[in-house]
Amino acid sequence: MALRSTDILTQTPQGLYCPLGDFHVDPIRPVARALVTHGHSDHARAGHQAVMATRETLRIMGVRYGDDFAGTTQEAPLGAKVKVGGVTVRFSPAGHVLGSAQIAIEAGGTRIVVSGDYKRAPDPTCLPYEVVPCDVFITEATFGLPVFRHPDTREEVRKLLASVALFPERAHIVGAYALGKAQRVMALLREEGYDRPLHLHGAMERLTELYKSEGIPLGETPKVAAADRAKLAGAIVLCPPSSIQDLWSRRFPDPVTCFASGWMQVRARARQKGVELPLVISDHSDWDDLCATILETGAGEVWVTHGQEDALVHWCTGRGIKAKPLHMLGYGDDGEAEPDEGRPSGREESAETAP
Ligand SMILES: [Zn+2]
Ligand SMILES: [Zn+2]
Secondary structure, three states: OOOHHHHHHHEEOEEEEEEEEEEEOOOOOOEEEOOOOOOOOOOOOOOOOEEEHHHHHHHHHHHHHHOOOOEEEOOOHHHHHHEOOOHHHHEEEEEOOOOOOEEEEEOOOOOEEEEOOOOOOOOOOOOOOOOOOOOOOEEEEOOOOOOOOOOHHHHHHHHHHHHHHHHHOOOOEEEOOOOOOOHHHHHHHHOOOOOOOOOOOOOHHHHHHHHHHHOOOOOOOOOOOOOHHOOOOOOEEEHHHOOOOHHHHHOOOOOOEEEEHHHHOOOHHHOOOOOOOOOOOOOOOOHHHHHHHHHOOOOOEEEEEEEHHHHHHHHHHHHOEEEEOOOOOOOOOOOOOOOHHOOOOOOHOOOOOOO
């Protein structure tokens, strides 16, 4: 007898739970066993007894929370089937940030894929998204409205370089989330041939080092020393989104405030944040990619975790795909939920706050 999807995965206050395997996926509170899709702090939290994740995600959690972030850890090799209790799990690339994975859970002939966060746009800093055919596809919907269409990231980075060329006496301060977005912007700049140093806010240093140690070429990335700020005319500086408006960024020569986020498509939001040069660079799927991905998985049922759930549920229903919103709380705080919430975890923020 085939299992019902809700026999394999159910919603609990801690997050999605698999009773047959006795584990949670991306739990928002400490649990006995967690399977973690990727290192963003809304998905990867400290304090679980056991954590299973890709090697890169485990390393990222170690950098953010310290080596004792979990009682025990287990590396999930991409593409390999692993038995966990009464189910089989398999991690596959999600194309979101370094080490990000979708988790397929299979039992009794039914396969559910928890995609975590994902994108289809090319990203030189992580493995591309892999379509995993499934019966139930679980997706987020951060940009789940037809108005959201992300442009080619190369064009966005060229805008930044054009501005640097136009204003050689000004510093360009780029707000970007410390995990994933910042390194992607750096890699895109290198792809465009920019070979000068990329100056980093202290909060980005350790994760950027981790990316480099994983073989991602980001070039010279010195940390900004307080005393050097005035000398950085014409330089590109990367900092957490929260720092683009504070005193930290004002110490640079005539700064041009830039912000790399999918939300920068909404000009009113860019103005609100005082962003002079919005860069529409998203680590999430836009509307077209959400819809295309759902179709490619062949899923007959879709669960939408958070974001603009209703539009996507409606779109699925119109195509004969069973769909429901999960209204899950605690997700979306990875720098692209809302520009105003685009702040890194407190730990990173405290890395350098002195003006
Ligand atoms: Zn994420
Ligand atoms: Zn997320």
